[in-house]
Amino acid sequence: MTASEPKTHSEGVYASLRAELLGGSFLPGSKLKLAGIGTRYGVSLSVVREAMTRLAGEGLVRALPQRGFCVTPLSVDDLLDLTRARVLIETSVLRESIGQGGLEWESAVIAAHHTLQGTTYTTDEGHLDAAWSAAHQAFHRALLTGAKSPRLESIATELRDCSLLYQHWSIDIAGDLDRDVAAEHRNIAELAVARDAEGAVRALTEHIERTTAALLAYAESQTDPRRAAGISA
Amino acid sequence: MTASEPKTHSEGVYASLRAELLGGSFLPGSKLKLAGIGTRYGVSLSVVREAMTRLAGEGLVRALPQRGFCVTPLSVDDLLDLTRARVLIETSVLRESIGQGGLEWESAVIAAHHTLQGTTYTTDEGHLDAAWSAAHQAFHRALLTGAKSPRLESIATELRDCSLLYQHWSIDIAGDLDRDVAAEHRNIAELAVARDAEGAVRALTEHIERTTAALLAYAESQTDPRRAAGISA
DNA sequence: AAGTTAAATAAAATCGATATTTTCTTGCTA
DNA sequence: TAGCAAGAAAATATCGATTTTATTTAACTT
Structure with a gap:
């Protein structure tokens, strides 16, 4: 089945x-x-x-x-707003998660990270690999499960799904990602499990904002982002 | 029209x-x-x-x-989760709003508060008055508009709408509300406009949690909340 | 040639009806 | 009497067709 x-x-x-x-x-x-x-x-x-x-x-x-x-049409304005919303919500929930998560949560985080780490990043023809993408989403979701708040989790997931739409803007994003992303994930996972809330929050914030920065850089590198990548405003 | x-x-x-x-x-x-x-x-x-x-x-x-x-079936568990999510999100956004809101924001808050204050609380037959309810939602929405984040605003609004479903649990909620709610709103508005972020956040948190507490007290006062008010778990 | 109107085409929104599934009822059995 | 089974009734999910609205094309005017 x-x-x-x-x-x-x-x-x-x-x-x-x-x-x-x-x-x-x-x-x-x-x-x-x-x-x-x-x-x-x-x-x-x-x-x-x-x-x-x-x-x-x-x-x-x-x-x-x-x-x-x-x-949904993409726009720089929305990407910025989306990023801001994600940072605000995901960091708040991560704090709660680190504060309240038990051993099962730690295990889930470590397991999700291991899976993500072991998933090959077959960037064929510049597209994000579906399996990696799923593992990535699962990892970020696992980070927040310690908060035990169905509503907050689903809100965070929804926002993350929206931002996934933006990941297909650039074929360069793939190259940009495997540069430091693995280290970033390891860092976030370790800090979270070590209960270093502020450190983990900082790392997560940078992780989210770095991807946005790469996307914006790509968008700006295009003479006319509208035609080139489907941006509408 | x-x-x-x-x-x-x-x-x-x-x-x-x-x-x-x-x-x-x-x-x-x-x-x-x-x-x-x-x-x-x-x-x-x-x-x-x-x-x-x-x-x-x-x-x-x-x-x-x-x-x-x-x-949507109501439940104590969900009410608690919903309250938690609202507090976390609304306070975070309120902080941003107070930090970034300009004069227009202040004016909007003051205007919305004035409207709310002037809306009569005609609690006929124990039901929440629609006009007051609208003014109440508008006031809380205005508090967050300074953050200038469409996404965060709409998330907060959605959660607030959900919690509105719970307000009809109890006919006593009306009596409970006009006890202190006007003062609470004035307090929140004043602290926000005075840019006292932490004070406003504290007041907003208490405001939200107080309503939940009243609802829970009512739910517990019923021998069988399920039958009495449509609670499902 | 640019702009405007009018017909023709394409698409979306809505409807009324059918096929499925669930729920209710009734009668049977242990 | 409680529990189960079969059939009847009700409600949902889906379809195919109709109506309405948008878009395109073409003809016409200035």
Whole structure:
């Protein structure tokens, strides 16, 4: 059994579409035509529509009244806001996590880090590797599980998923990542498990902001970022 | 013109349903039958379904695969988690807001507070007054606008909307509120405008937690909270 | 040639109906 | 009487078609 059959048709399309979006299969800002997707998945418009509505709620696509849906357009302003929100929330929750996490939490962090470390970074054709991406998200999620707050965890995860959309801006991001990212992760994991809250928070903040900086640098390196990478503003 | 006509049919039903939910018209955990709502609003199932899906994304209703939708069931555990998340996020954003807010922000806070203060608390039949509730939400929102972060603002608003569902648990909450709430609001507003970040944060924290405490006290006062107020766990 | 209007095309939003699944009811059995 | 099973009823999820709205194309005007 790979993944338990989705209870409803709509659920399946939602999950697939979500994976495609986070995998960077669509161009930011591009139009998502319901009919096309419907036939591609062999389902009716209704189920595509429902999936889209859910994705819009998560901020991965945008609903344009009377004009359907499009992949969420990216913008420098939003990237900055998103980064700020992530830093503020993830660091706050990490503090709680370090303060309240028990042995299971430590183990989970170490396990997630080990997995991440062992996942090869096959940067074929400049795209982020799906497996690595998943391990990366899992690691960051594990860091926050010590806080034992379902709501905060899901908010942080949602924001992280949104920022994943930005990771496909640049093919250079891959090269930039394996430069220091492994060390950064090790550092965060160690500080967290060592209960050095302030140190871990600092490391996490830098980790998040460094990726954003790389993205911004890439965006600026383009003469016209709008055309080059789907930026809308 | 009262409120610009909603572009789409679905949008209208969504807004109405949302207002009903936040107004406490439905019992927590109760089933929302699509057909009934559809005929009540004079629309097809599709549009109700879409509205529901959106509301589910916001956490106001819950989607039960193959079994439709129900009003989000309330629970003590979730109330505690929700309160924790709100305190953590709203205080963090308030700090930023106080640090970065300009004169317009101060004015907005003062204006929102004045409106709130002047809105009569007509607690007819023990229900929260819609106008007061709106003014209350607007005030709390205004406090955070100085941070100039759309994402953080909307997250905070969403959580606050969720906690509004809990306010209808008890008919006593109304009596409890006008006891000290006006003073609390004045206090928060003054400290915020005076740029006393830590003081304002402390006041806001107490304000949020006090309401939760009142709700919990009411919940415990019931021999069987489940039956009495729609609590599910 | 640029701009404007009008028809034609394409797409989205909505509907009404069907197929499935769940829930309720009723009668049976131990 | 409690528990179970089968059938009836209700409600959901999905479909296919219709209506409405946006977009494109083409013709026309200045």
